[in-house]
Amino acid sequence: MKTFRQELVFNLPARRGFVNITAKVAECVRESGVREGLVLVNSMHISSSIFINDHEGGLLEDWERWLEKLAPEKPHDQYRHNETGEDNADAHLKRTIMGRETVVAITEGKLDFGPWEQIFYGEFDGLRRKRVLVKIIGE
Amino acid sequence: MKTFRQELVFNLPARRGFVNITAKVAECVRESGVREGLVLVNSMHISSSIFINDHEGGLLEDWERWLEKLAPEKPHDQYRHNETGEDNADAHLKRTIMGRETVVAITEGKLDFGPWEQIFYGEFDGLRRKRVLVKIIGE
Amino acid sequence: MKTFRQELVFNLPARRGFVNITAKVAECVRESGVREGLVLVNSMHISSSIFINDHEGGLLEDWERWLEKLAPEKPHDQYRHNETGEDNADAHLKRTIMGRETVVAITEGKLDFGPWEQIFYGEFDGLRRKRVLVKIIGE
Numbered sequence: 520m521k522t523f524r525q526e527l528v529f530n531l532p533a534r535r536g537f538v539n540i541t542a543k544v545a546e547c548v549r550e551s552g553v554r555e556g557l558v559l560v561n562s563m564h565i566s567s568s569i570f571i572n573d574h575e576g577g578l579l580e581d582w583e584r585w586l587e588k589l590a591p592e593k594p595h596d597q598y599r600h601n602e603t604g605e606d607n608a609d610a611h612l613k614r615t616i617m618g619r620e621t622v623v624a625i626t627e628g629k630l631d632f633g634p635w636e637q638i639f640y641g642e643f644d645g646l647r648r649k650r651v652l653v654k655i656i657g658e
Numbered sequence: 659m660k661t662f663r664q665e666l667v668f669n670l671p672a673r674r675g676f677v678n679i680t681a682k683v684a685e686c687v688r689e690s691g692v693r694e695g696l697v698l699v700n701s702m703h704i705s706s707s708i709f710i711n712d713h714e715g716g717l718l719e720d721w722e723r724w725l726e727k728l729a730p731e732k733p734h735d736q737y738r739h740n741e742t743g744e745d746n747a748d749a750h751l752k753r754t755i756m757g758r759e760t761v762v763a764i765t766e767g768k769l770d771f772g773p774w775e776q777i778f779y780g781e782f783d784g785l786r787r788k789r790v791l792v793k794i795i796g797e
Numbered sequence: 798m799k800t801f802r803q804e805l806v807f808n809l810p811a812r813r814g815f816v817n818i819t820a821k822v823a824e825c826v827r828e829s830g831v832r833e834g835l836v837l838v839n840s841m842h843i844s845s846s847i848f849i850n851d852h853e854g855g856l857l858e859d860w861e862r863w864l865e866k867l868a869p870e871k872p873h874d875q876y877r878h879n880e881t882g883e884d885n886a887d888a889h890l891k892r893t894i895m896g897r898e899t900v901v902a903i904t905e906g907k908l909d910f911g912p913w914e915q916i917f918y919g920e921f922d923g924l925r926r927k928r929v930l931v932k933i934i935g936e
Contacts (some may be wrong), residue, residue, distance in 0.1 A: 520798055520833075520936050521841070522833040522834070522915070522935070524902070524909070526748070528931075555661040557696070557795060557835070559835060559902055561900075561902075562783070563910070563911025563914065564911050564913065564914075565850045565851045565913050565914060566909075572704045572754070572760050573704045573750060575739055575742065577738030577739040577740075577741055577742060577747075578737075578738070578739040578750055581737045581739050581750075581751070582751075582754075585729065586749055595689070598855070598856075598860045599854075599859050600853055600855040600859050603853065608859050611850055611851060611859075612859070612860075612863055614850075615848065615894065615895065616755065617754065618896070619848075619849050619899065620899065620900060621758065622698050622700075622900055623698075624663070625795035626663055628915070633701070633702025633703050636704060648933060650911060651909075652909060654835070654904070656795075656834060657661070658659050658796065659798055694800040694934070695799075695800070696835070696837060696932070704884065709897070710897050711843045711889055711892075712843045714878055715877075716876070716879075716883060716886075717878040717886060717889055719877045720876045720877050720878050720889075720890070724868065724890055755893065755894065756893065757896070760897065761837050761838075762837075762899065763839075763930060763932035765802055765804070771841070772840070772841025772928060772930075773841075775842075775843060776839065795798070795934075796800070797800075
């Protein structure tokens with residue numbers, strides 16, 4: 520069995536944003552030399568997400584508005600968590616909806632994807648350095 | 659290490675619906691010959707889901723109504739994504755809540771499930787051919 | 798390849814609650830002897846969750862209030878599922894938002910976590926015995 524580990528680093532210039540990281544994960548798969556296996560991609564932070572969906576600009580705007588409706592950032596004092604001095608309770612809730620991680624099959628040395636599947640990093644509390652873990656097992 | 663890959667194909671006669679695919683996944687596990695390992699089951703499309711829950715007809719109706727409340731299909735022009743000519747932005751959001759994938763343990767050659775766990779395919783933009791990936795690793 | 802399986806048992810004294818199970822999962826990883834691999838942690842019941850987030854008391858209260866807003870328990874008769882004699886349809890929906898499972902990387906014999914990641918069991922229909930599965934594969 521082969522294993523491979525790499526961290527991807529992000530530092531978004533806004534509180535919220537989405538980054539397509541498919542090419543970076545595909546590069547990890549190539550480097551790993553794994554032909555058949557699984558790749559786990561997860562945010563190492565609890566206020567950001569990894570998820571798979573379509574890369575279409577309008578849809579990314581829809582997510583921003585939809586998440587603000589389901590788990591609004593403001594007023595900050597609507598959340599008990601923000602009594603600790605934080606202002607990011609909404610980021611924890613938004614990340615819950617979008618998910619912490621994805622697991623993707625590796626087949627014949629490549630991400631085994633449908634035609635529109637793309638891997639995204641979703642930031643909900645940015646303006647600082649955050650990490651994503653890529654872990655591969657297989658052979 | 660053994661690996662196994664199979665695609666399941668669905669073509670639902672309605673925009674939305676749920677299909678219990680537990681028996682199909684269990685058949686993949688048998689065919690794979692894997693006794694101890696993991697099975698990944700994921701939609702290969704970004705407007706449908708794989709999730710695990712109870713097979714009870716009333717609950718499936720509750721999901722339909724609940725998802726329509728959280729991410730309503732209409733009016734179609736409430737979503738930027740639909741400006742591309744699509745009408746399925748809501749399907750992307752519904753699939754986000756229900757999830758893209760599940761990972762299930764294989765123990766002694768079988769799906770290692772609690773008493774009520776069943777695997778479902780959730781369709782949110784049907785009336786066409788869609789695929790689900792089953793990938794197994796183990797030994 | 799090594800594999801390891803263990804069930805964790807919970808019996809919460811209330812309908813809903815959260816339990817930090819990180820130490821129990823870490824103990825499974827130690828017992829397994831796996832140095833590089835993946836650990837799957839999933840609820841074996843369809844009215845409870847496994848998820849990863851921050852261990853902060855205010856945030857746990859925020860979740861309770863937020864989930865009650867998105868998928869309220871009462872009135873029980875708003876859900877078709879409850880016509881079966883159950884009163885826990887809301888638990889199925891809450892668990893859907895919070896997730897059934899998590900997959901965590903094992904690196905150098907330990908849970909490969911960011912600084913704040915903790916694994917939680919989320920109970921939405923307690924007052925009875927429930928099980929969580931820990932399955933490890935790797936070497």
